[in-house]
Amino acid sequence: MRQNWLEWVVLGVSLAAIAGLVGFLVVDGLTDAGRPPKPVITLQTDAAYGVSEGWILPAMATNEGDEAAEALALRATATVDGVEEESEVTIDYLPAGTDVEFSFGFSGRPEGAVTVSIVGFRLP
Amino acid sequence: MVSEAAESRSESVATTVRDLVRATGGGLLVGLPLLFTLEMWAHSFLLPSWKIVVLIGVAFVVVVGYTAVSGFRRERSWIELLIDSVETMGIAAVVATVALLLLGRVGLETGLRDAVGKIALEMIPVAFGVSLAGTQFASPDDDPEDAADQGSTVADGNGAGPFARLFIAAGAALLFALNIAPTEEPMLLGVEAAWWLLLLVIPATLAVTFAVVFYADFRGGRSLESGDGPLDRPLTETLAAYAVSLLVSLLLLWSFGRTDGASWSAIVGQTIMLAVVASFGAAAGRLLIGGGGQQQEAS
Numbered sequence: 001m002r003q004n005w006l007e008w009v010v011l012g013v014s015l016a017a018i019a020g021l022v023g024f025l026v027v028d029g030l031t032d033a034g035r036p037p038k039p040v041i042t043l044q045t046d047a048a049y050g051v052s053e054g055w056i057l058p059a060m061a062t063n064e065g066d067e068a069a070e071a072l073a074l075r076a077t078a079t080v081d082g083v084e085e086e087s088e089v090t091i092d093y094l095p096a097g098t099d100v101e102f103s104f105g106f107s108g109r110p111e112g113a114v115t116v117s118i119v120g121f122r123l124p
Numbered sequence: 125m126v127s128e129a130a131e132s133r134s135e136s137v138a139t140t141v142r143d144l145v146r147a148t149g150g151g152l153l154v155g156l157p158l159l160f161t162l163e164m165w166a167h168s169f170l171l172p173s174w175k176i177v178v179l180i181g182v183a184f185v186v187v188v189g190y191t192a193v194s195g196f197r198r199e200r201s202w203i204e205l206l207i208d209s210v211e212t213m214g215i216a217a218v219v220a221t222v223a224l225l226l227l228g229r230v231g232l233e234t235g236l237r238d239a240v241g242k243i244a245l246e247m248i249p250v251a252f253g254v255s256l257a258g259t260q261f262a263s264p265d266d267d268p269e270d271a272a273d274q275g276s277t278v279a280d281g282n283g284a285g286p287f288a289r290l291f292i293a294a295g296a297a298l299l300f301a302l303n304i305a306p307t308e309e310p311m312l313l314g315v316e317a318a319w320w321l322l323l324l325v326i327p328a329t330l331a332v333t334f335a336v337v338f339y340a341d342f343r344g345g346r347s348l349e350s351g352d353g354p355l356d357r358p359l360t361e362t363l364a365a366y367a368v369s370l371l372v373s374l375l376l377l378w379s380f381g382r383t384d385g386a387s388w389s390a391i392v393g394q395t396i397m398l399a400v401v402a403s404f405g406a407a408a409g410r411l412l413i414g415g416g417g418q419q420q421e422a423s
Contacts, residue, residue: 025241
């Protein structure tokens, strides 16, 4: 039925691709506990840098839940020059298991610790 | 003798390569609009895994159908049809993966579930394109004469029966409406439309599709003469094709989670609005396969 080696390769790759995709999704579906979104924010203080408008603080959001979070709003609070400042960021989508990089901005280099809180998100 | 055999083998590899290129081309032709659609990327992680698996299963059945009706290979056994369909899905998976990588939608920072979901969803329209491009890898008689036949369809010679026409209408409706279904627009249109507007859209859709197939004199269009069966009359066929389009629309809306938590009136509104697109696809599909004996003989 197969006429040449290339057709065998196509069939082999096709079977592997379909088995891989469907297999992964089935296993994922069976092990999915349906946990709600659990955003975890990591501040990358070492990578922070100054710009003429102030201070940029890169951060990374991951989702340790099973469901995606939509329109995730985050607020970082820090003290700059003795005054408390807030920086807000909204992430359109935070899928389960995916890293999203973003940055908070302040008017200057924060003194002491920066605290992050979750303002809210939508469920898809 | 030996060199002759080797020569025919390398020729058959060249044919396979050409088939693969044609498959890729057809897959991209149908798949590219949805590869460039934001909602498709988002649905990869918004939809639960089981639903994506169900959609792939439905897509596979449709691909088997497309492959069967676009089958220029008349002497094809069931097992060959299945193998061709598996290859169609496999090629689509590879094409979708490469396209998503090149478009930067899948990369190292993408979660595995997200990436698999994107590939699995985007491979569906690509697979429809691949199957329509008429790949024929396992052809037992893959000779130049056969290659010359490749543009032909099920309607060859004796025309398609009413049920085959409806099946093709469903396939074409799915193909056309799939480009619109994942977007937000059908939802907005359906939810915002007043009841009387929806009541106007239904006869308008029916009138346009009726006219396009039976009156506008497109190539493949048909006269107003009735056939013998109940579905062989222009009016009943138009109604049946519309019913099929409504069903396809509802299936698509369900697939993309547009029916989740929606009220009945919202579901009805969305279905009617998406069916405008679906039924136009169904009409185009019926035009493509032509009318029947007379038309085919005349051309």
